[in-house]
Amino acid sequence: AEVVIVENKDAAGALVAEEIIALIESRPDAVLGLATGSTPLPVYQALRTRISGVDVSRVRGFALDEYVGIDPAHPESYRSVITREVVEPLGLDPQRIHVPNGAEATIQHAGEDYEAAIAEAGGVDLQILGIGTDGHIGFNEPGSSFASITRVKTLTEQTREDNARFFDSIDDVPMHCITQGLGTILRARHLVLLAFGEGKAQAVADAVEGPLSAILPGSAIQLHPHATVVVDEAAASKLK
Ligand code: F6R
Numbered sequence: 001a002e003v004v005i006v007e008n009k010d011a012a013g014a015l016v017a018e019e020i021i022a023l024i025e026s027r028p029d030a031v032l033g034l035a036t037g038s039t040p041l042p043v044y045q046a047l048r049t050r051i052s053g054v055d056v057s058r059v060r061g062f063a064l065d066e067y068v069g070i071d072p073a074h075p076e077s078y079r080s081v082i083t084r085e086v087v088e089p090l091g092l093d094p095q096r097i098h099v100p101n102g103a104e105a106t107i108q109h110a111g112e113d114y115e116a117a118i119a120e121a122g123g124v125d126l127q128i129l130g131i132g133t134d135g136h137i138g139f140n141e142p143g144s145s146f147a148s149i150t151r152v153k154t155l156t157e158q159t160r161e162d163n164a165r166f167f168d169s170i171d172d173v174p175m176h177c178i179t180q181g182l183g184t185i186l187r188a189r190h191l192v193l194l195a196f197g198e199g200k201a202q203a204v205a206d207a208v209e210g211p212l213s214a215i216l217p218g219s220a221i222q223l224h225p226h227a228t229v230v231v232d233e234a235a236a237s238k239l240k
Helices: 009-026 041-050 078-090 104-120 157-166 182-186 198-209 217-223
Strands: 002-006 031-034 060-063 065-068 126-129 151-154 176-179 190-195 227-232
Touching: 002 009, 009 041, 009 126, 009 190, 009 227, 041 078, 060 078, 060 104, 065 078, 104 151, 104 176, 182 217, 190 198, 190 217, 198 217, 198 227, 217 227
Parallel strands: 002 227, 031 060, 031 126, 126 190, 190 227
Antiparallel strands: 065 176, 151 176
């Protein structure tokens, strides 16, 4: 992967936002791969200030993942987060923005349906990624197959602890999720992984320089011909 070390989150946000604007200008129906969590927020923030004058009416998007077992209307469902942080502020067409469906009634075929929708859109042009402190990308926790497709996974205790800050207590963090697989993510044409802070340093080092291993899901990016890793000094601190 190409590693870009930036001064701070705002610089990272600006850099990735410029890349996304250029993509949309060259391809008005570009397909964006959207991440949730804290890491991509500076990108979405930077896009807000740069998007006016850009025709986004045909932009399409696919979120990486969703919790299973919370109401889609819950403020911390990834459907809600994507609506609040991306669709509304950027003025995207909500019909063109997809989030995996974590509803129990349709969960059996939700993964396959999502894969089919991505394929029908012609695949993802630019996939934004964060990384978990346990090394996950999407919610592909350690032990995920590099060939995996969108499916239900169990969140690790570490991830539930990390994400408890979005909920009233850790007991409210769902146990399960539906996530694009590592195989799905690797099919995107450009991967842009962001990470900030010391807490991500080991996960970044493992992803960029570690052995290719299902135990280090982030290491899957080493198989991708066009992966960019945008990190601050702290997140880069364990790179050789
Ligand atoms: C989010 C996702 C996760 C997060 C990761 C880091 O859609 O798939 O992989 O990117 O858990 O989360 P933050 O950015 O909150 O540290």
